Amino acid sequence: MKINNDNIIISFKNLSKKFGDFQAVSNINIDIKRGEIIGFLGPNGAGKSTTMKMMAYLLKPTKGEIWIRGNGKLEKLSNHNKDYLLNNIGFLIENPAFYGNVSPRMILKYFAELKGYPKKKVNQRIEEVLETFGMMNWIDKKIKTFSKGMRQKIGIASAIIHNPDIVVLDEPTTGLDPQARREIRDFILNLKNKGKTIFLSSHLLYEVSEVADRIAIINRGKIVAFDTLDNLESKNQKSIINIELLNHPEDNELDRILEHIREILIPFIGVSDDLNWLNYNKDNKIFQVLFNGDPKNQLIILKTLLRHEYEIIEFSVPKAGLLENLFIDLTSSEKTQYLDKKFDENQKLKEISMEV
Amino acid sequence: MEQIRILKKREYEDTEVKRQKIGIRRDLIQIADTITFELKKNLKKLYVMLFVYFSLFMLSFAMNEFLWDLMGEFAPTNSATLMSNYIGGFFTMALLISCATFAGPIIAEDFYRQTGNLLFPKITKSKLLIGRLVSNYILNAICIVFFYTLVSIIAFIKYGEVSTTIFNSIGWALLYTMVLISFVTFLSSFMKNASFTIITSIFFVLIVMEMIPFILAYSGALKNNEIPMFFLFNYFGLIIGQSLAMPIERYGPLPQGGFGGGEEIKTWLTPNELGALLGMFIYILIFLSFAYIIYRRRQSKGE
Numbered sequence: 001m002k003i004n005n006d007n008i009i010i011s012f013k014n015l016s017k018k019f020g021d022f023q024a025v026s027n028i029n030i031d032i033k034r035g036e037i038i039g040f041l042g043p044n045g046a047g048k049s050t051t052m053k054m055m056a057y058l059l060k061p062t063k064g065e066i067w068i069r070g071n072g073k074l075e076k077l078s079n080h081n082k083d084y085l086l087n088n089i090g091f092l093i094e095n096p097a098f099y100g101n102v103s104p105r106m107i108l109k110y111f112a113e114l115k116g117y118p119k120k121k122v123n124q125r126i127e128e129v130l131e132t133f134g135m136m137n138w139i140d141k142k143i144k145t146f147s148k149g150m151r152q153k154i155g156i157a158s159a160i161i162h163n164p165d166i167v168v169l170d171e172p173t174t175g176l177d178p179q180a181r182r183e184i185r186d187f188i189l190n191l192k193n194k195g196k197t198i199f200l201s202s203h204l205l206y207e208v209s210e211v212a213d214r215i216a217i218i219n220r221g222k223i224v225a226f227d228t229l230d231n232l233e234s235k236n237q238k239s240i241i242n243i244e245l246l247n248h249p250e251d252n253e254l255d256r257i258l259e260h261i262r263e264i265l266i267p268f269i270g271v272s273d274d275l276n277w278l279n280y281n282k283d284n285k286i287f288q289v290l291f292n293g294d295p296k297n298q299l300i301i302l303k304t305l306l307r308h309e310y311e312i313i314e315f316s317v318p319k320a321g322l323l324e325n326l327f328i329d330l331t332s333s334e335k336t337q338y339l340d341k342k343f344d345e346n347q348k349l350k351e352i353s354m355e356v
Numbered sequence: 357m358e359q360i361r362i363l364k365k366r367e368y369e370d371t372e373v374k375r376q377k378i379g380i381r382r383d384l385i386q387i388a389d390t391i392t393f394e395l396k397k398n399l400k401k402l403y404v405m406l407f408v409y410f411s412l413f414m415l416s417f418a419m420n421e422f423l424w425d426l427m428g429e430f431a432p433t434n435s436a437t438l439m440s441n442y443i444g445g446f447f448t449m450a451l452l453i454s455c456a457t458f459a460g461p462i463i464a465e466d467f468y469r470q471t472g473n474l475l476f477p478k479i480t481k482s483k484l485l486i487g488r489l490v491s492n493y494i495l496n497a498i499c500i501v502f503f504y505t506l507v508s509i510i511a512f513i514k515y516g517e518v519s520t521t522i523f524n525s526i527g528w529a530l531l532y533t534m535v536l537i538s539f540v541t542f543l544s545s546f547m548k549n550a551s552f553t554i555i556t557s558i559f560f561v562l563i564v565m566e567m568i569p570f571i572l573a574y575s576g577a578l579k580n581n582e583i584p585m586f587f588l589f590n591y592f593g594l595i596i597g598q599s600l601a602m603p604i605e606r607y608g609p610l611p612q613g614g615f616g617g618g619e620e621i622k623t624w625l626t627p628n629e630l631g632a633l634l635g636m637f638i639y640i641l642i643f644l645s646f647a648y649i650i651y652r653r654r655q656s657k658g659e
């Protein structure tokens with residue numbers, strides 16, 4: 001993969017991490033552009049935190065690279081340039097505990113100064129940030145007296161206290177009440193308005209879909225989809241009909257049959273003709289028709305085929321392509337076996353629609 | 357409802373601020389910031405430790421006064437021997453307690469509940485460790501100076517003078533503190549959390565390492581501990597008390613000896629100056645090197 005886009009400020013190339021024999025992250029390729037919010041969506045244990053830790057240089061990748069833009073050009077993150085490349089990034093990874101017996105002011109001052117924030121302006125900065133979180137009354141209280149939501153806000157504050165251009169937040173709203181969630185969501189949007197680039201992980205679809213420009217879905221270490229929310233949704237709103245005929249077509253007549261089906265169905269599929277919407281799978285002898293998912297079209301397609309005297313013994317639409325359903329399936333681990341197939345289908349769908 | 361929220365929340369403005377550039381200056385600032393932060397963070401602990409030192413001082417005071425009344429013959433004859441009564445036993449224990457308490461969390465706390473995830477993207481482990489070691493050292497030094505001040509006051513009240521050997525002693529104490537801190541740091545580098553580190557280090561030095569000379573002596577392996585116990589670093593701690601009035605014979609009867617009532621057991625009472633200096637530096641070097649290597653390789657566990 002070549003990177004020549006000036007807008008890209010972070011790029012993962014074949015990023016992989018193994019813990020012993022366990023492949024926690026495998027071959028991740030993601031480009032993050034300046035000013036966008038990337039939602040990093042996946043169930044628990046999918047490898048989100050591991051990816052972010054590699055980005056923060058807390059873990060070394062077993063394979064692959066992370067490229068970060070520093071001083072105009074993308075550079076490969078390594079031990080000798082990490083201070084400089086990470087200087088402009090703020091991280092909140094997993095659920096770190098703060099020292100209980102210090103105040104937000106003390107710890108944020110320390111963190112800001114570690115990042116070179118001028119000492120004279122540090123206090124003003126801390127007050128500004130805590131003000132936005134409505135936590136001014138707590139600025140000098142001990143953190144051990146704080147609720148989970150308050151701690152989480154201090155966590156986010158600690159990631160942005162030095163005013164970095166890129167912010168990496170790992171499940172910032174997990175385990176919080178709706179009010180705190182909304183505040184944090186607003187804050188993230190607020191950051192985006194300031195032109196920050198945000199890499200935000202979650203295991204809840206709606207959390208990232210509310211804010212993210214693009215969503216990368218990760219499952220068992222692999223990226224299974226990466227696109228804008230609209231594209232993901234529209235792609236997934238389409239469905240596939242699997243059709244099996246009583247007499248499987250011979251190789252020599254296949255082209256003719258495909259041509260004929262294409263001709264008779266084209267008015268009813270409801271998707272762009274540019275797409276390669278009709279396929280035949282020789283392994284299981286099944287025709288696959290991509291259509292817009294509307295049950296009315298489905299019925300017309302069936303009627304049309306029957307009218308042309310196709311002897312159909314199987315006519316099925318594998319359930320639900322909607323992103324939401326997809327993701328709910330994805331988060332229930334018993335189904336992962338089935339899911340892999342599902343994702344393959346999804347990938348195929350993507351491939352189909354990408355052959356433009 | 358929506359409006360109220362907007363009214364309540366003021367969007368903060370990012371004032372354009374130039375941050376200190378990466379480089380040696382920033383590195384030094386980071387270390388200095390770490391020192392101040394750690395000092396502030398440990399302020400309460402420091403008060404508690406000063407109280408511990410004071411209590412142990414009062415305990416020694418009571419015991420000394422009480423013992424003199426009972427057995428006049430043991431009464432110290434000058435300020436140096438008086439001070440060595442204070443600085444021998446309870447003081448090294450206090451030193452151990454304070455070093456363990458301050459240094460216990462030094463590495464372990466970064467990995468217990470992932471606090472390190474906040475820190476490591478901001479500062480390298482080596483700078484963090486240097487800053488923390490310095491602040492740890494300062495905290496312990498404050499305790500030591502506090503204790504020695506108490507002791508010299510009592511010596512001055514009793515004898516009208518304070519033996520200048522107190523400076524030898526305090527020097528050794530300051531060096532030995534570094535050995536203890538290094539040892540605790542080493543333990544902290546692989547222990548699960550701070551409390552385990554504190555308990556293990558105190559237990560190990562106070563019980564295990566104190567037992568070994570006795571075990572060696574009574575098992576007959578080293579009948580009279582004729583080899584100096586340089587393989588136990590607390591052997592070098594003996595010089596702190598002894599340097600107040602260096603014994604002429606470094607090899608002599610165990611002060612606490614006479615356990616089974618049988619024959620007298622002799623042992624090395626104190627290392628000599630050069631040996632102590634060298635030995636302590638070697639221990640510091642070994643402990644800190646191992647601690648740093650383990651620290652660098654250690655990764656926080658996922659949730």
Ligand SMILES: Nc1ncnc2c1ncn2[C@@H]1O[C@H](COP(=O)(O)OP(=O)(O)O)[C@@H](O)[C@H]1O
Nearest residue numbers: 019024043044045046047048049050656657658
């Ligand atoms: N240090 C580690 N050693 C071994 N396995 C780990 C380690 N960290 C994470 N894992 C495993 O890697 C997988 C991905 O973890 P993680 O990235 O934390 O997932 P997520 O953040 O998406 O919930 C999990 O199965 C987890 O158990």
Ligand SMILES: [Mg+2]
Nearest residue numbers: 048049094170
């Ligand atoms: Mg995680």
